[in-house]
Each structure stands twice: as C-alpha cells, then as structure tokens.
Amino acid sequence: MPTAIILLLVAVGSVLFHIVSPWWWTPIASNWSYIDHTLTATFWITGAVFFAVVAFMAYCIFRFRHVEGRKADYEPENRKLESWLTVATAIGVTAMLVPGLFVWHQFITVPAGAAQVEVMGQQWRWSYRLPGADGRLGTSDVQYISAENPLGLNPNDPNGKDDVIIDGGDLHFQIGRPIKVLLRSVDVLHNFYVPEFRAKMDMVPGSVTYFWFTPIRAGEFDVLCAELCGLAHSQMRGKVIVESAQAYNAWLAQQKTFAEMSARSRTAAAERQPDQERARPGR
Template sequence: MPIAIAIALLVLGSIIFHLVSPWWKTPIASNWGSIDTALDVTLWICAVAFIVLNLFMAYALWKYRHKPGNRAHYEPENASLEKRLTFWTAIGIAGMLAPGLIAWSQYVNVPKDAAVVEATGQQWQWSFRFPGPDGVLGTASVKHITPDNSLGINPRDPFGRDDVVVETNELHLPVGKPVKVVLRSKDVLHDFYVPQFRAKMDLVPGIVTYFWMTPTKAGTYEILCAELCGVGHHEMRGTVVVEPQQAFDQWLGEQVTFGEIMASASPSSISAILASADSCTTPTRGRLD
C-alpha cells in the first residue's frame, strides 16, 4: 500500500513539476516549427504512457494487495494481453517516429535558392566562410592548413580566392533568407547548435555535413557545441547575428577574402601555402580530406 501511494504521488508531482517548471523551449527564430511539433508529439505520447502505466501499477498494487485468505492466481502467459500491448506500443512508436521523419526529410532537402555559409569547428572555436561573387566555395582540405590559411582553402582553386573568411566566433546572417550551413571539423567531433533555430548537426572529421534553415527573427543568438569535444568544450561558444539584408551586406563587405589574406602574407608563408597544395591531390569540391 505505501508503494502504491508513493507511485501515485510520483505521477502527481511529475505533472505539477512540468506545469510550473521554468525550463521551457526558447522562442523559435527559424522556419523549423515542424521540429517543435515532433518534440511536442513525443512529449505527449510519453506523458500519456507514463501516467497510464504508473497509475495502473499503483492501482494493481492497491487492489491486489495481500489480504488474509486470498491466494494469487498464477498465469505465466496471456497471448491476448501481449497482442494488445504490442499493438499499442507499435502505435505509440509510430506516432513518435512519423513527425520526426517528416521533419528530417525537409531538414536535409535544401532549397535551390538557399545561400551558403561554411562553419568550421576546432578545439575550441568557430570560424566561418562565405562564397564570393562567384557563389561557389573553393575546395578545402586539412592538408592545406598553415598559420595564414587556417581553414585549409586550396590556394590552387580559383573558386576559393574570393571566398570571404571570418576567423572570429561571430556569424552574421540575413533575416528571412534560406541558408545552407556546411559543416567541417579540423580535429575532433563537434556539433553546431543554435537552440532558437531548432537546428543542430554534428561536424565529423573527414567528411562534410550540412543542414539548412531560414532565420525568421532578427536578433543575437548563441552558437553552442553540443558534442563533448575535450576539456575546453564548455568554452566553444559563438554568436550568430540575424539582421536585415542591408546590414548583412555591409558586414560581409567589411570581411577579408582569401585572396586578400594571400596578398598580405609574407613570401615564406605564401610558399608554404602553395607547397601544401602541390604536395596533395586536389579534393573534390566541398569535400574535406
């Protein structure tokens, strides 16, 4: 009996805690309302299962508690009950999976008019790259990385000379415009995550990952690394500023291009950059070796 009461109080306390909890989702600032919907569906299905199963267990403990003269009925198998439990469990799992699969299908199918920005992670900072007027990001590889070429842009690739390089933790994006976020890692596994965008994706060494989203609300949001990446993981933070197109264009015009970095580098640095390109095979466009 005390255990039945404790279980019922646990259910009641969980419901009250959820209703008065200060920890709610941050206001959404992107087009990914479908991800919120998938999370809400999962929450409600799990909540119903939690409440029903625990209250049933409390009821069973109360109803079938030991009484003098009562004998338990031994029933090792119940095919009908097992079929019903399997059916409703399958319905619940399908209900949780379907919204997520629909959202994922949209998440990785990038619109043709989406702009491109590359986010590169390393222990423990972010760097960014935008294509220049040609609209194409130059190829890149860790083999090209030098002190003056921190993103490993291929100096022999003409598409990379006009790429805009942002070597700070601050990223700017125009509001209301879809953008494909290409992700690379220079060392270990990282994860690009902006809670208000409902967008996150792993950065996997050796390959390129991506997602897309449309910022819908101007403001300043925090970029987090959502993958444990070493002792400085907690310090791997950045900022994304969502602003009108005119302000974004002005900010982008103030950044340096890879060609300008090459032009200002010392002769020895240029030689090292070019030597890195000559010593390895040029990777496929967009690939990180």
C-alpha cells in the same frame, strides 16, 4: 494503499511539472516550428505512456496486495495481454517516429536560391567561410591547414580565391533568407547549435554534413557546441547576428577574402625575411 497513492502522485506531479515549468524552450527565431510541434507531440505520447505504466503499477500494488489467506495464482503467460501491449507499443512508436521523418525530410531538403555558409569546428573555436562574388565555395582539405590558412582551403582552386573567411569572429545572417549550413570538423566530433534556431547537426571529421534554416527574427544569438569535444567544450561559444540586408551587406564588405589573407601573409613573411637573415650567426 500509501504506496499506490505515492506512485500516482509522482506520475501526476511529473507531468504537471513539465507543463507549468518555467524552464521551457527559448523563443524560436527560425522557420523550424515543426521541430517544436514534433517535440510537443512526443512529450504527450511519452507522458501518457509514463502515466499509464505508473498507474498500472499502482493498481497492481493495490489490487494484488497481500491478504491473509489469499493464494497467488501462477500465470506465466497471458497471450491476450501480450497482444494488446504489442499493438499499443507499435502504435505509440509509430506516432513518435512518423512526424520526425517528415520533419527530417524537410530539414535536409534545401530550397533553391539558399545562401551558403561553411562552419568549421575545432578544439575549441569556430571558423566560417562564405562564397565570394562567384557564388561558389572552393575546395578544401586538412592537408592545407596552417596558421595562414586556418580553414584548409585549396590554394590551387580558383573558386576559393574570393571566399570570405571569418576566423574566430561573429557570423552574420540576413533575416528572411534561407541558409544552407555546411559543417565540418578537423579534429573530433563537434555540433553547431543555436538554441533559438532549433537546428543543429553533428560535425564529423572527414565528412561534410548540412542542414538549412531561415532566420525570422533579428538579434544576437549564442552559438554552442552540443557535442562533448574535450576539456574546454563548455567554452566553445560564438555569436550569430541576424540583421537586415543592408546591415548584412555592409558587414560582408568589411570581411577579408582568402586571396587577401594569403597576400597579407606573404607580405608579412617577406618583411620578416631580412630580420631573420641578419639574425643568422656570422652575419
């Protein structure tokens, strides 16, 4: 009896702790309340199964406890019980999977007119790229990555000349506008995650993944890497600032394009050239 009671207390306490816990989700700041609802539904289903299993264990411990003179029955199979368990398990798994499939379909179905931003992860920092005046992102490749071209943009692609580059700075979003986030990595697996947005996705080297969301609350939010990516994984952080259209456009006007960054790099290289010539032996 004491063991059965302890098991029941553990089951009830676990569920109650989760319900009244102060360590709940951060306030949502995007349109993905669907994800919160799906997680809540999953919790209730798994919580009910957990309680039922523990309660059944407690019942078995009490019901089939050792009693002097009682002989145990050998029953290797119980087809009726197995059938009920199979049906109940199938219903529970389906109830958890189906809502997630609907949400996943919405998660990757980008609405027309969504803005684009490319996020590049590398050990251990974030870089971003936005389309320029032409509204199109240029092509990129890891072979072009250098100190002067940290995102590896193709210098021969005219669509990339006006792309806006934010290397290591904060990323700004316009409140209320849908955003398609393109994700890539140049070294190992990363994961772009803003907890308040409820949206994240793995960044796989050699591939471009994506998702979309609409920021619905202005403010400053932390960017985290949600995939263990090496020694300084915990320090791979950044900031996302959601603001009005006027503030966003003012910030965007201050950013440098790929063409401007390339021109500045060439100017700096030309200025260093005479100094290098004079430093050569025999000069």
